[in-house]
Amino acid sequence: MPEAKFKCLRCGHEYTGSYTPGTPQELTCPKCRSNSVRRLPEKKPAQKD
Amino acid sequence: MMDVGRHPNITLYSYSEVDALTGFVGNFHITIRRKARYVVESECTACNDCVEVCPVVVPDEYQQGFSSRKAIYIPFPQAVPSAYVLNMEECLGNNPIACGKCAEACEKKCIDYDMQDELINIEVGVVIVATGMEVYDPTELDEFGYTRHENVVTSMEFERLICAGGPTEGHFLRPTDRETPKTIGFIQCVGSRSENRGNPYCSNICCMNTVKDTLLLRDHYPDIEAKVFYIDIRAFGKGFEDLYKRSREGGVKYIRGIPGEIEENPETKNLLLTVENTTTGQLEKHELQMVVLSLGLVPRHDGDLLKRFLTLSNTVDGFLMECHPKLKPVDAPTRGVFFAGCVEAPKDIKDSVTQAGAAAARASILLNAGKVKVEAITSRIIEEKCNYCGICARVCPYHAIMEPDRKAKKAPVVIQAACAGCGTCAAECPQDAIEMRHYRDEQYLAQIEALMAERPHEHIVTFACNWCSYPGGDDAGTARLQYPTSCRLIRTMCSGRVDEDFVMHAFRLGAPIVLVSGCHFSDCHYIDAVQWTQKRVERMWNKLERLGIRPERLQLDWISAADGQKFARVMRELEEMLKTVTMEEIKHTMEVLSNGKAEKKATAAKKAKVKKKTPTKKAKVE
Ligand SMILES: [Zn+2]
Numbered sequence: 001m002p003e004a005k006f007k008c009l010r011c012g013h014e015y016t017g018s019y020t021p022g023t024p025q026e027l028t029c030p031k032c033r034s035n036s037v038r039r040l041p042e043k044k045p046a047q048k049d
Numbered sequence: 050m051m052d053v054g055r056h057p058n059i060t061l062y063s064y065s066e067v068d069a070l071t072g073f074v075g076n077f078h079i080t081i082r083r084k085a086r087y088v089v090e091s092e093c094t095a096c097n098d099c100v101e102v103c104p105v106v107v108p109d110e111y112q113q114g115f116s117s118r119k120a121i122y123i124p125f126p127q128a129v130p131s132a133y134v135l136n137m138e139e140c141l142g143n144n145p146i147a148c149g150k151c152a153e154a155c156e157k158k159c160i161d162y163d164m165q166d167e168l169i170n171i172e173v174g175v176v177i178v179a180t181g182m183e184v185y186d187p188t189e190l191d192e193f194g195y196t197r198h199e200n201v202v203t204s205m206e207f208e209r210l211i212c213a214g215g216p217t218e219g220h221f222l223r224p225t226d227r228e229t230p231k232t233i234g235f236i237q238c239v240g241s242r243s244e245n246r247g248n249p250y251c252s253n254i255c256c257m258n259t260v261k262d263t264l265l266l267r268d269h270y271p272d273i274e275a276k277v278f279y280i281d282i283r284a285f286g287k288g289f290e291d292l293y294k295r296s297r298e299g300g301v302k303y304i305r306g307i308p309g310e311i312e313e314n315p316e317t318k319n320l321l322l323t324v325e326n327t328t329t330g331q332l333e334k335h336e337l338q339m340v341v342l343s344l345g346l347v348p349r350h351d352g353d354l355l356k357r358f359l360t361l362s363n364t365v366d367g368f369l370m371e372c373h374p375k376l377k378p379v380d381a382p383t384r385g386v387f388f389a390g391c392v393e394a395p396k397d398i399k400d401s402v403t404q405a406g407a408a409a410a411r412a413s414i415l416l417n418a419g420k421v422k423v424e425a426i427t428s429r430i431i432e433e434k435c436n437y438c439g440i441c442a443r444v445c446p447y448h449a450i451m452e453p454d455r456k457a458k459k460a461p462v463v464i465q466a467a468c469a470g471c472g473t474c475a476a477e478c479p480q481d482a483i484e485m486r487h488y489r490d491e492q493y494l495a496q497i498e499a500l501m502a503e504r505p506h507e508h509i510v511t512f513a514c515n516w517c518s519y520p521g522g523d524d525a526g527t528a529r530l531q532y533p534t535s536c537r538l539i540r541t542m543c544s545g546r547v548d549e550d551f552v553m554h555a556f557r558l559g560a561p562i563v564l565v566s567g568c569h570f571s572d573c574h575y576i577d578a579v580q581w582t583q584k585r586v587e588r589m590w591n592k593l594e595r596l597g598i599r600p601e602r603l604q605l606d607w608i609s610a611a612d613g614q615k616f617a618r619v620m621r622e623l624e625e626m627l628k629t630v631t632m633e634e635i636k637h638t639m640e641v642l643s644n645g646k647a648e649k650k651a652t653a654a655k656k657a658k659v660k661k662k663t664p665t666k667k668a669k670v671e
Binding site: 010024025027032034036038039041 | 584605
């Protein structure tokens, strides 16, 4: 499974984890248990879609 | 089984598989592949003449390989119909016929080497799924030496060895020397209740199966010394505690601890178990002549096909998910589909029979009514707005929307009886060409406007799904848990209904924080609609960022109906976040989203991306 960077939009914690492409998974921040976890874009953060 | 075979209202398709299953409640179409058995079952009298002459000998699966059968055989003594089946892969040859002895021996001329699989199409109103489970394969647990030590057997193998109809005709013998063992150990939770290997869940039946086995041994072989190695004994059913007590009083030793290793004495073939007795804290060694691994239950390996056919989903353990764990425990989320037995979760015979009775009763309600009452919350296509992109048909968890025909300019059609009203199609439709009856976009937008009418910057707009997160809020209230009054709830049937327009509208009107909340993935009441929620929120985070709005202001949480604690905690955390959102920030957001230009630009960028990803949309005439 490929790895990606994730960022918790509740506490700001960033971490690396694996994910299955194309299949949304329930994500939980390991630090604050929030589900507002965003997989960060791989190349450029944000501007380009 | 005999009764089923004889029942005038039941057609039994034995030795058959479901090839295809389409349709919806009241209108399921099933294609059944009746596999060629190469024996005309209506003529076969099960006289055994063919078996006697068949020269092919293979291990008998039913007897767990402890005895053999022929290539032509009856799978097990009680099989219905009582007719032979010829395994063509084992047969010495059909084309050309190399052996043909069974055909020669059969007086009634039942053997037909040219028989072909037959496809049967049937129409049914409801479907009961009772496809059962499998047992855990213990080969990965190397410490128990199942593949190395012959006298380590599984609970299934033990069952055959002690059964009067088994390979030893009920004489309990150990495999290596065919002597009745004097000592035997049972190891519990093999493949169950383990986070690392096997499965984390309790398989429900293994404790009582072992208790039953020890009582059987007590009755037939009172001299055998039996020891049970366990984590804890779960004897929770009616009369079960009494059986457990009888087993202990009968001299069976229950040792709290699972052996870490089994070694074999190469000469005696006895087994040496090393175990930490967690009651005494002592490391113990036990020499036993035979060990039984009490296997856990696992979902069928071929269950995915059925899930696809019936648009079913499974819980984290892999067993099929029911419509509601408490209120609709035998209904599938797909209307007109019911569960019976271990396909839904590991359960014993009594629970399986109870569930089967309930499933039959639930099915007969629909069959007798002859029509289905649909709650008026289903979706409706607004044909004038539709551009035939077909996204709705692809996202529908129930496959309740028939694909549009772009060439013929035919809009998609919602099968009302199959639609469950989750609203995912309405939220995903880029043209806003789908309306949910009684949960229309206008109604939600009006609710948002009402919430934002006064002091909008003080309110956390919370979209909560009907089944989990809204009751989660209720649970917090019932438990008198304190959470901030800034929380403003808007109930949706499913979090999948939360349209991007709703979220942006709330921000446009001055909401500092918006929360989208729904069921956990494993609890989603609309199969996998929650996955679309996640995807959509991720898209919205990207869009907010493009617009220069902090994505953090859109929050996402999965809250179960019983998790009032989490609901309250999330609200307290969001209250803290709310304090970090400045009035300038809110004003900027309102401006960006109100002038429309920036938002249109961001949406256009998104739509261009959607177009790229949707090949059917390329040919669209706009
Ligand atoms: Zn966090």
